[in-house]
Amino acid sequence: MGLQIYNTLAGKKEPFVPLREGEVRMYVCGVTVYDSSHIGHARSLLTFDVVYRYLKFLGYRVFFVRNFTDVDDKIIERAHQENTTAEVIAKRYIAEYQGDSQALGLFPPTQEPKATEHIAEIIALIRRLEEKGMAYRVGGDVFFAVGRFDGYGKLSRKKIEELAAGARVEVDERKRSPMDFALWKASKAGEPSWESPWGPGRPGWHVECSAMSTKYLGQPFDIHGGGRDLIFPHHENEIAQSEAAAALPLARYWIHHELLQIQQRKMSKSLGNFYTVQEILARHEAAALRHYFLGSHYRSPMDFSEQGLEEAEKGIERIYETIDRFRHSSPATNGAPQPDAALLEDFRREMDDDFNTPKAMALIFDEVRSLNRLIDEGEVSGLASRVSALKRAGEVLGLLQEQPESFLARKKERWMHQRGISPETIEELIRRRDRARKQQQWNEADRIRAELQEQGIMLEDTSGGTIWKVRP
C-alpha cells in the first residue's frame, strides 16, 4: 500500500509519491526566536522529527529544512524591553533552542536557515512579484495584492470575500484590499534594517519562508509542514507568493499537526498558559514527553497534563525494564542481531497510515508483553532478533536508544536529588535487611522494607540480589 499522508491541500489522505524517486524534500516552519520554546513547540518538533526519521527508515534520502524567524515585530519589541538589539535576542533564543533540540533528541535537519541571512533572496522574490504586477509599493512598504492571485484560499478553504467581510483586523488604510499583506516593511529608527530597492527595511513574515524553502529545496518540493494555526494566513500567503512568482506549485503535500492545549485552551505565548521545554525536562525524561506525544495521533488535539506525562514515563520504563530483563536472561552475543522482520513489517504498516504512532506504540507494548512472557518461561533463544527489532522501531520514533540501565539510573538519580536522599543510606538499610533475611528474621526485614517504602523506595528481591527502585 505504501505511505499515505493526510494532505491539507487535498483534505484527505493520499498516497505519498515524491517528485524525484528515492528523495524527499521537506520544509517545516520553525520558531520565531523571541522567547523560550514551550512544549507546544516541542510537540511540533517531535512530530516532524518522527516524520523525518520515518521517511529515512523507508529508505528515502531526505532533505529537511527548518527555518528560524530571527527578524520580526516581537523580537524587536523584546529587544526594546531589554534595552538591547534584536540580534542579541535572536542569538540568545537560537542558542536556547539548540539546547532544547538536543535535549529532546531531535535528529538535526539538513539545513536550519535564518531569515536575516537570506535578505538577498527575499528581495529578489519581492522584485519578481513586483515585475509580475502582484505586488505594489506604498511609501517604503511593499504589499502583496491578494486579489490578483487566483488560487488564494485553496489551502485554508476560505473565500476572500468572506474573509474581508468578517475581518476583525485593523485595516491598514494604505492597502488596496484588507487581505493584502506586507512583503517588505520600512524600518523605523532603532529597528533592524537592510538596504533594498524600496529603501531601508525588513522582510514581512511570510516571505522569508517562501524564499528559503525554494532556495534549498526548489519549487515545487514534496512536503511542507507546520502547526494547524499556520494554515491561515501564513501558509496561504506562502503559497500565494511563491506560486505567483514562479507559476509553479509551492509544495505537494501539506502536513499540519494539531495543537497542544492546556486546560481546554490552546497553549500559547499570548495566553501565557504554557510550560517551557526546559521546565518540563527538568522534571521528566525527554523520552516520556516523546512517548506522551506519540501516544496521540499528530492530527488530534491534546490536552496537556502532568499525569499523562507520568504515565508515559512509566511506559518507557516498562519497555527498558523488559530489554534489561532480556539482557540479564540470555548470554551476550557478538554484535546486534538482524532485527526480526515480522515486527518491523507490522510497524511499517501502521506508520504507513499517516504516521499512526499510537498504533505503533501499541505494537511495541504487545511485543513487550510477549517478550516478558517468554523470558518468564525461560524461552530466550531467538529473542535477540525480536529485541533488536523493538529497538529499531524505537529508533524510528526517537525512543529506546539508551542502555536500559543508564535510563533507569538517571531517573533514579533525579528522583533522589529532588528529595535529598543519598543512595548510601538506602544501600546500608538494604544490607541490614539482607542480614536479617539470611537469619529468617522476617519481622525485621519487613520493617526495613516498610521504612524504605515510606520514603518511596521499592525493593525487589531477585535471583541476583536485592535491587531497589523509586516510585513517583
Next chain:
RNA sequence: GGCGGCGUACCCAAGUGGUUAAGGGAGAGGUCUGCAAAACCUCGAUGCAGCGGUUCGAAUCCGCUCGCCGCCUCCA
C-alpha cells in the same frame, strides 16, 4: 457571522461501514514469592455525548440536539 475539528471504559487514547471496540495508566482476582515487588494470566465499555434515520450490518454515513475547542489577528 463564516470555515474546521472534537465528545470512545475510572483517566489517557487508537479505531471512520462488516471478526470478540487496539494500546497505556489506575483498579480487582490469580500464578510466582518467607512476605512483597516486578513479570505473566484473567477480569473490565452488550456499547462509542443524546435522539432520529440510511443499511442485511454503524462508534464509523446522513439529520437534528447538547457540550467543548480551534482558525478567520501574532501564534507550533
